[in-house]
Amino acid sequence: MRLPVFRVRRLSKTYTSCEVEVRALREVDLEIARGEFIVLLGASGSGKSTLLNILGGLDSATSGQVLFGTQDLSAAGEADLTAFRRRHVGFVFQFYNLIPSLTVAENVALVTDIAPDPMPVDEAVGLVGLAPRSRHFPAQLSGGEQQRVAIARAIVKRPDVLLCDEPTGALDYATGKLVLEVIARINAGFGTTTVVITHNAAIAGMADRVVKLGDGRIQSVEANAHKLTPSELAW
Numbered sequence: 001m002r003l004p005v006f007r008v009r010r011l012s013k014t015y016t017s018c019e020v021e022v023r024a025l026r027e028v029d030l031e032i033a034r035g036e037f038i039v040l041l042g043a044s045g046s047g048k049s050t051l052l053n054i055l056g057g058l059d060s061a062t063s064g065q066v067l068f069g070t071q072d073l074s075a076a077g078e079a080d081l082t083a084f085r086r087r088h089v090g091f092v093f094q095f096y097n098l099i100p101s102l103t104v105a106e107n108v109a110l111v112t113d114i115a116p117d118p119m120p121v122d123e124a125v126g127l128v129g130l131a132p133r134s135r136h137f138p139a140q141l142s143g144g145e146q147q148r149v150a151i152a153r154a155i156v157k158r159p160d161v162l163l164c165d166e167p168t169g170a171l172d173y174a175t176g177k178l179v180l181e182v183i184a185r186i187n188a189g190f191g192t193t194t195v196v197i198t199h200n201a202a203i204a205g206m207a208d209r210v211v212k213l214g215d216g217r218i219q220s221v222e223a224n225a226h227k228l229t230p231s232e233l234a235w
């Protein structure tokens with residue numbers, strides 16, 4: 001059994017706005033092992049992004065506990081959560097959020113200033129297969145290429161954890177597969193614990209474990225006996 005990197009205990013999150021309470025997570029229990037590849041499935045509004053954001057220190061729980069190793073994120077203040085995110089977490093979102101006036105290399109380099117032990121920018125850009133495009137601007141790249149820049153930016157700081165919220169949601173079939181291949185390569189090559197949110201159930205085939213959320217609760221956790229490579233997935 002690999003060591004748990006995250007231990008989530010009775011995690012609940014209630015949003016209150018305009019006097020309306022929304023219970024986004026209800027007593028979620030989950031352990032994620034170091035190096036594991038988790039795919040998080042569930043209907044819209046089931047709490048996937050809320051869980052991912054709390055794991056990544058972007059949001060905090062209403063009750064319950066989240067341990068990252070021995071660090072209790074649920075008891076951490078803003079400054080500690082900021083340090084946790086900078087040191088340990090890479091995020092990839094559906095939309096790439098690149099700065100249009102900066103080149104590929106410059107977009108990736110931005111992060112290295114605030115990370116304690118970044119890899120060389122060229123290495124990160126090379127890992128996502130974009131070395132020949134490193135002096136191009138985002139507008140000169142396809143959507144899939146821009147998402148690969150976003151992945152390079154997420155991994156350049158050598159994060160322990162890569163959290164991806166719908167990373168292929170805006171991409172076509174072939175391009176989505178290329179992006180999944182990059183994520184799988186980072187997970188396998190660096191042992192980066194990886195959580196991917198998707199609405200595409202076919203992507204579940206590449207996970208070590210598939211976690212299904214429904215109405216803020218974990219409905220099932222299933223291990224894949226045989227993980228598929230992205231090229232073996234079909235949808």
Ligand SMILES: Nc1ncnc2c1ncn2[C@@H]1O[C@H](COP(=O)(O)OP(=O)(O)OP(=O)(O)O)[C@@H](O)[C@H]1O
Nearest residue numbers: 015017022024042043044045046047048049050051
């Ligand atoms: N900041 C917020 N304020 C109020 N309610 C929120 C907030 N963020 C999320 N919610 C609500 O919490 C619930 C869970 O949202 P969440 O974004 O985690 O779901 P999701 O499974 O990621 O959905 P989707 O697949 O549509 O992205 C939803 O009912 C949503 O409306």
